[in-house]
Amino acid sequence: MEWMSVDLGNCPLIRALDVVGKQWTIIVLREAFNGVRRFEDFQHHLGLSRSVLSRRLAEMVTDGLLERVPYRPDGERERHEYQPTDKAWALYPVMVGLMQWGDRYLADGDAEPVRLVDRHSGKAVVAALVTDDTATCAPADVGVRPGRSFKTVPAAPSDHGACGDGR
Amino acid sequence: MEWMSVDLGNCPLIRALDVVGKQWTIIVLREAFNGVRRFEDFQHHLGLSRSVLSRRLAEMVTDGLLERVPYRPDGERERHEYQPTDKAWALYPVMVGLMQWGDRYLADGDAEPVRLVDRHSGKAVVAALVTDDTATCAPADVGVRPGRSFKTVPAAPSDHGACGDGR
DNA sequence: CAGTATCCCAAGCGATACTG
DNA sequence: CAGTATCGCTTGGGATACTG
Numbered sequence: 001m002e003w004m005s006v007d008l009g010n011c012p013l014i015r016a017l018d019v020v021g022k023q024w025t026i027i028v029l030r031e032a033f034n035g036v037r038r039f040e041d042f043q044h045h046l047g048l049s050r051s052v053l054s055r056r057l058a059e060m061v062t063d064g065l066l067e068r069v070p071y072r073p074d075g076e077r078e079r080h081e082y083q084p085t086d087k088a089w090a091l092y093p094v095m096v097g098l099m100q101w102g103d104r105y106l107a108d109g110d111a112e113p114v115r116l117v118d119r120h121s122g123k124a125v126v127a128a129l130v131t132d133d134t135a136t137c138a139p140a141d142v143g144v145r146p147g148r149s150f151k152t153v154p155a156a157p158s159d160h161g162a163c164g165d166g167r
Numbered sequence: 168m169e170w171m172s173v174d175l176g177n178c179p180l181i182r183a184l185d186v187v188g189k190q191w192t193i194i195v196l197r198e199a200f201n202g203v204r205r206f207e208d209f210q211h212h213l214g215l216s217r218s219v220l221s222r223r224l225a226e227m228v229t230d231g232l233l234e235r236v237p238y239r240p241d242g243e244r245e246r247h248e249y250q251p252t253d254k255a256w257a258l259y260p261v262m263v264g265l266m267q268w269g270d271r272y273l274a275d276g277d278a279e280p281v282r283l284v285d286r287h288s289g290k291a292v293v294a295a296l297v298t299d300d301t302a303t304c305a306p307a308d309v310g311v312r313p314g315r316s317f318k319t320v321p322a323a324p325s326d327h328g329a330c331g332d333g334r
Numbered sequence: 335c336a337g338t339a340t341c342c343c344a345a346g347c348g349a350t351a352c353t354g
Numbered sequence: 355c356a357g358t359a360t361c362g363c364t365t366g367g368g369a370t371a372c373t374g
Contacts, residue, residue: 012269012281013197013262019273020265021190022346030180039356049348054357064272079355087272093296094264095180098187101261102179105231105254106186114179116296123298129260129283130303131290137297189366206336216368221337247336 019063024048024056026095029088032066033095033139037081057082065091092139097127115145186230191215191223193262196255199233200262200306204248224249232258259306264294282312 020026027046036042043053060066065088072078096116103113116125119141130136187193191213198212210220227233232255239245263283270280283292286308297303 012273012278013194013266014269015273015275016265016269017190017193020268021188023184023188024347026184027180043356049350050357051349051359052347055346057357077355090268090272091264093294094261094268096296097258097261097264097294098183099180101187101257102181102183105257106179106182108182111179118298121298123300125296125298127260127264127294127296128301128303129263129292129294129306129309130297130301131285131288131292133290134295134297134301136295139296142296191367210336216370217337218339218369219367221339222366224337244335 019065020091020094022056022059024052025060025065026091026098028053028056028060029065029084029091030095030099032082032084032088033092037083038079039082042082060088064088089139093127096125096142100127116142117145119143186232187258187261189223189226191219192227192232193258193265195220195223195227196232196251196258197262197266199249199251199255200259204250205246206249209249227255231255256306260294263292263309267294283309284312286310 024046028042031042031045036045039053039057042057043050046053048056057066057068061068061082064085066082067085068080069083070078070080099114100116107113117123118125118137125137125142194213195209198209203209203212206220206224209224210217213220215223224233224235228235228249231252233249234252235247236250237245237247266281274280284290285292285304292304292309
């Protein structure tokens with residue numbers, strides 16, 4: 001971040017926040033994780049202004065979080081869709097952690113928490129610190145129980161067997 | 168966030184970002200996790216302006232992330248220190264996840280990654296998604312290998328045996 | 335040492351309008 | 355449908371100066 005003082009500039013946390021810190025970024029990412037791919041869909045789901053969305057999307061492409069790929073639905077003209085990159089998927093645990101933290105500490109009473117479950121075992125999934133050798137859940141293995149606001153992950157990345165697994 | 172459209176307002180992710188989303192918040196939190204407690208220390212470590220720090224600290228106290236507790240060192244006059252609350256410690260995995268993500272994808276080449284290790288096993292610690300029943304690392308169990316920028320955790324919270332463990 | 339208050343600037347957002 | 359451009363507002367940050 002340009003507003004940072006000298007030696008902290010290369011702190012990985014600062015660098016991360018420089019990319020992810022802007023308000024809409026993580027939300028847009030969540031939509032993308034949820035399968036949203038097109039401009040209009042992002043805009044309607046989130047209700048943010050078109051100009052902001054345009055800029056945010058462009059930045060996220062520049063930052064390597066989204067990839068803008070052309071495709072042609074049936075007989076229509078060519079379109080583009082924004083696909084989350086592996087770099088973006090690597091933020092999945094962070095986003096989930098944030099969401100679960102919000103659920104736990106910022107609940108407004110009426111909304112039941114979003115419960116993530118592992119598809120295979122059916123067990124609840126949480127974001128946590130674990131040792132290297134622990135079995136982790138890949139984004140593709142994660143779904144939600146009740147089904148509110150955070151649906152299942154439709155298109156997980158190819159190689160991300162487990163996010164955050166051994167370096 | 169006030170800038171959010173209607174129904175998304177109670178999305179836990181949005182609520183979380185409303186509290187944590189401001190740029191300095193997580194950085195200040197990291198310092199607090201690292202044992203920094205006093206105004207001057209935050210200011211010198213981070214190099215941010217006193218006015219901003221003052222506001223940020225006050226907000227974080229309001230938001231329940233920090234607690235301002237009085238204490239009296241040896242024979243001096245009374246002082247105050249900012250202690251991270253359990254609510255703040257619950258963000259530890261998120262912060263670590265962000266930091267590791269920055270290390271992995273935003274490395275500037277010259278800086279070696281911050282390696283977190285479990286004190287007991289000596290194994291590397293990562294932020295990840297796991298099932299409910301997985302053994303997790305409490306903040307107090309986590310230290311760093313080389314010792315750059317992210318030191319050991321000096322004062323972990325009382326009851327946080329494992330962050331993110333079974334709800 | 336530990337802040338608070340004031341002033342100014344830059345960045346981010348929304349609304350609106352326009353292009354292919 | 356999928357954006358880009360412009361404008362004005364609001365917010366967050368820095369500098370400086372001041373208080374206990």
